[in-house]
Amino acid sequence: NAGVMQNPRHLVRRRGQEARLRCSPMKGHSHVYWYRQLPEEGLKFMVYLQKENIIDESGMPKERFSAEFPKEGPSILRIQQVVRGDSAAYFCASSPSTGDNEQFFGPGTRLTVL
Amino acid sequence: GESVGLHLPTLSVQEGDNSIINCAYSNSASDYFIWYKQESGKGPQFIIDIRSNMDKRQGQRVTVLLNKTVKHLSLQIAATQPGDSAVYFCAENIGGATNKLIFGTGTLLAVQP
Numbered sequence: 001n002a003g004v005m006q007n008p009r010h011l012v013r014r015r016g017q018e019a020r021l022r023c024s025p026m027k028g029h030s031h032v033y034w035y036r037q038l039p040e041e042g043l044k045f046m047v048y049l050q051k052e053n054i055i056d057e058s059g060m061p062k063e064r065f066s067a068e069f070p071k072e073g074p075s076i077l078r079i080q081q082v083v084r085g086d087s088a089a090y091f092c093a094s095s096p097s098t099g100d101n102e103q104f105f106g107p108g109t110r111l112t113v114l
Numbered sequence: 115g116e117s118v119g120l121h122l123p124t125l126s127v128q129e130g131d132n133s134i135i136n137c138a139y140s141n142s143a144s145d146y147f148i149w150y151k152q153e154s155g156k157g158p159q160f161i162i163d164i165r166s167n168m169d170k171r172q173g174q175r176v177t178v179l180l181n182k183t184v185k186h187l188s189l190q191i192a193a194t195q196p197g198d199s200a201v202y203f204c205a206e207n208i209g210g211a212t213n214k215l216i217f218g219t220g221t222l223l224a225v226q227p
Contacts, residue, residue, distance in 0.1 A: 004157075031213065033213070033214065033215075035215075035217075040220075041219060041220075042203055042217035042218050042219045042220050043158065043203070043205075043215070043217045044217070045214040045215060045216065048212055048213060048214055055211065055212060056211070056212035056214060058212075058214075059214070091157050091158070095213065101213070102148065102160050102163060103148075103160075103213070103215060104160070105150075105157035105158045105159070106157050107156060107157045108156075108157050
């Protein structure tokens with residue numbers, strides 16, 4: 001049973017470009033979470049999605065960031081017009097349902113904005 | 115506000131000793147807590163969890179203690195090994211409609227051979 005998959009593992013973008021981060025949850029998991037981690041800091045919640053629905057986006061910046069989890073295919077975190085402050089590691093986690101369920105994390109995508 | 119913090123940012127121990135990593139949380143409504151281990155360049159790895167109706171839970175070489183009175187969480191690692199060297203995060207789940215985790219800033223555990 002494959003774990004949470006994220007790609008790309010490393011992404012380099014110039015200021016103003018778009019970044020697309022992909023996350024495939026574990027098999028059988030329908031809940032996806034995105035977190036951002038700045039160097040030497042803890043993970044910060046961004047958004048929680050179920051298939052075709054955004055449940056909680058309280059941690060998402062109001063502009064330039066969007067997320068989706070379509071009926072088919074991976075979850076996508078999209079960052080438009082990237083700035084240097086967007087440089088961070090972005091982690092995706094999945095769980096089978098809500099409640100007190102362990103969230104399984106992927107290896108992360110490390111975004112560097114030049 | 116919501117916050118989870120750690121008392122010690124860095125902990126250095128000798129191989130074979132026991133390690134204790136502490137964490138304070140501020141949201142008294144949190145009902146589920148998790149410890150994660152993160153090695154360099156990797157995603158967080160689940161270690162152990164505990165629900166708010168418990169005070170203690172044991173795993174293989176690890177024990178988590180929960181003191182709800184003072185909102186304190188600790189992770190004990192027995193017979194610490196070099197492979198335990200990593201950053202350890204506590205996280206709380208405040209429940210409700212969202213399942214989001216609130217992470218602390220992390221403690222770096224350095225195991226000296």
